[in-house]
Amino acid sequence: MEEPTESRRAGAEDLANGALEPEEAAPEVEVEVEEEEPPRSATAKQEEAKAALGAEGSRPFTMRELLGELKEDGEPAATGSGGSARSAFGDGNGIGSAEAEGSSYSQDSTQQFSSHHDVAMDLINSVTGVDEEGRSRQRILSFAAKRYVNAIERNPDDPDAYYNWALVLQESADNVDPNSSSSKDALLEEACKKYAEATRLCPTLYDAYYNWAIAIADRAKMRGRTKEAEELWKQAILNYEKAVQLNWNSPQALNNWGLGLQELSAIVPARDKQTIIKTAISKFRSAIQLQFDFHRAIYNLGTVLYGLAEDTMRSGKPDVSPNELYSQSAIYVAAAHALKPNYSVYRSALRLVRSMLPLPYLKVGYLTAPPANNAIAPHKDWERSQFILNHEGLQQADASDQPPSQSAGHMDRGRKPVRINVADIVSVSACADLTLPSGASLCIETIHGPTFLVADSWEALDGWLDAIRLVYTIFARGKSDVLAGIITG
Numbered sequence: 001m002e003e004p005t006e007s008r009r010a011g012a013e014d015l016a017n018g019a020l021e022p023e024e025a026a027p028e029v030e031v032e033v034e035e036e037e038p039p040r041s042a043t044a045k046q047e048e049a050k051a052a053l054g055a056e057g058s059r060p061f062t063m064r065e066l067l068g069e070l071k072e073d074g075e076p077a078a079t080g081s082g083g084s085a086r087s088a089f090g091d092g093n094g095i096g097s098a099e100a101e102g103s104s105y106s107q108d109s110t111q112q113f114s115s116h117h118d119v120a121m122d123l124i125n126s127v128t129g130v131d132e133e134g135r136s137r138q139r140i141l142s143f144a145a146k147r148y149v150n151a152i153e154r155n156p157d158d159p160d161a162y163y164n165w166a167l168v169l170q171e172s173a174d175n176v177d178p179n180s181s182s183s184k185d186a187l188l189e190e191a192c193k194k195y196a197e198a199t200r201l202c203p204t205l206y207d208a209y210y211n212w213a214i215a216i217a218d219r220a221k222m223r224g225r226t227k228e229a230e231e232l233w234k235q236a237i238l239n240y241e242k243a244v245q246l247n248w249n250s251p252q253a254l255n256n257w258g259l260g261l262q263e264l265s266a267i268v269p270a271r272d273k274q275t276i277i278k279t280a281i282s283k284f285r286s287a288i289q290l291q292f293d294f295h296r297a298i299y300n301l302g303t304v305l306y307g308l309a310e311d312t313m314r315s316g317k318p319d320v321s322p323n324e325l326y327s328q329s330a331i332y333v334a335a336a337h338a339l340k341p342n343y344s345v346y347r348s349a350l351r352l353v354r355s356m357l358p359l360p361y362l363k364v365g366y367l368t369a370p371p372a373n374n375a376i377a378p379h380k381d382w383e384r385s386q387f388i389l390n391h392e393g394l395q396q397a398d399a400s401d402q403p404p405s406q407s408a409g410h411m412d413r414g415r416k417p418v419r420i421n422v423a424d425i426v427s428v429s430a431c432a433d434l435t436l437p438s439g440a441s442l443c444i445e446t447i448h449g450p451t452f453l454v455a456d457s458w459e460a461l462d463g464w465l466d467a468i469r470l471v472y473t474i475f476a477r478g479k480s481d482v483l484a485g486i487i488t489g
Contacts, residue, residue: 001303001307001349001353004299005296005299005300006217006256006259120194121146121149123172123186123190124145124172127176127187130177138175141171141172145168145169148164148168158201160205162195162197163195163208165194166191166194166198166208166215167191169191170187170188170214173188173191173215188215188216191212192219195208196212199212206247206250209240209242210252212239213237213243213253216235217232217260221263229267230267236260237264240256240257240260241257249290251297254284254287254297255284255294255300257283258280258284258297258304261280262303262304265280274311277308281301284301285301288466292469292470292472293477295339295340296336298335301332302330302332302333305328306326306333306353309322309326312325323356327358328463330353333350334353334483335470337350338474338479338482350486359487360390362467362471362483363388363464364386364387365456365463366386367387367455368382368383368385368454369385370452379437389467391422391487393420393421393423394418394420395418395419396419398417418453420444421446422480426445427443427444428443429445430461430465433452436452437454438454440460442464444468471483
């Protein structure tokens with residue numbers, strides 16, 4: 001199966017011509033460019049400090065803001081304190097600077113940091129770019145770096161100047177010509193040092209932890225499956241965890257956290273792999289729950305389940321049926337393809353796993369349901385039966401609806417089947433209600449009222465919740481015809 005897709009760093013979108021659509025990007029190792037989160041601005045206290053300092057480095061610019069403003073003014077050959085870039089303030093979440101007390105530097109410390117600045121500037125100036133556009137972009141990045149050096153010299157306690165400088169270093173690493181002597185790894189290492197200083201000065205700087213984790217992950221990828229790579233992946237995972245602690249509502253950070261765990265699982269001893277994989281699955285699932293149409297996390301969850309099915313098949317001692325894992329994997333890959341039908345990575349993966357679906361349905365399994373139109377029926381009247389899910393909705397299976405190789409578990413012919421059309425769904429959620437039979441319950445709220453069902457286990461409940469939500473999301477995005485083509489084609 002193709003490589004999983006990664007959310008890229010906040011504030012470092014495609015620079016010269018604006019952000020590319022994911023399908024048009026040309027990422028490394030099939031990594032897709034992510035639509036980024038809004039840039040963070042400073043608090044009122046930091047705004048006062050900026051007014052007093054007049055420093056360009058005292059807020060976290062995005063690279064698009066910086067390069068856009070500088071391109072309008074041409075490409076200056078020298079630094080200055082002009083305010084052209086300062087007019088590009090973005091929406092923020094109120095991140096502030098650290099207090100001056102306890103964070104000032106001695107003259108020796110300042111000289112030490114000055115030496116580090118020289119190393120970083122030499123690395124940036126050594127980058128030539130792969131073409132004329134890259135060279136033009138690198139000249140602007142070099143100019144930006146000088147601005148942030150000047151800002152730090154005026155105020156060594158400015159976390160946003162360090163953050164912005166780290167972004168310049170990280171962006172320069174992406175601009176390295178493979179045939180040049182510039183070291184991408186050295187640039188990323190310097191970027192990590194700046195992110196470390198930014199977070200030391202301002203421990204609540206979410207974007208710094210997030211982008212720092214991406215820089216570490218990029219360094220880990222250069223080292224293959226080595227012990228050094230393992231340590232770097234562990235560092236990246238810790239920074240993604242910190243980013244999520246600071247901003248729990250970030251599906252991008254959760255997705256990348258899951259990817260880091262997935263990469264780590266390929267390096268650690270076999271005895272530790274299963275635990276790490278299960279944690280990765282939980283991160284992808286959490287990302288999807290925050291953003292149901294987040295096709296990257298949907299696809300990544302499909303790939304990790306496929307890998308788990310392969311491992312389970314080889315081990316010979318499965319905790320869960322490999323066929324069930326393959327089927328779950330196929331559901332997520334099919335959903336990602338339905339949301340992004342023109343993306344070649346998803347199309348290729350779908351060809352591999354489509355036969356693992358219970359065609360002509362997306363999902364088939366067991367749920368315990370009350371009689372139709374009687375949600376408060378006595379528990380003795382609830383019946384465990386087979387349900388089928390496709391692009392049109394969810395319904396109880398009767399004899400005529402039996403999938404291939406399924407011959408038992410359909411509902412009593414004397415009962416009216418439960419049918420829920422996808423167009424009628426309002427919400428889908430887990431529920432806990434003492435009036436329901438014991439077990440893992442879910443509630444499907446529709447325009448006609450709620451329908452309560454009970455899954456066989458909590459793991460099965462997660463699968464049903466995700467599948468039904470994905471079918472509804474695909475319908476809401478106007479892509480039901482794509483999903484129909486996948487399962488009925």
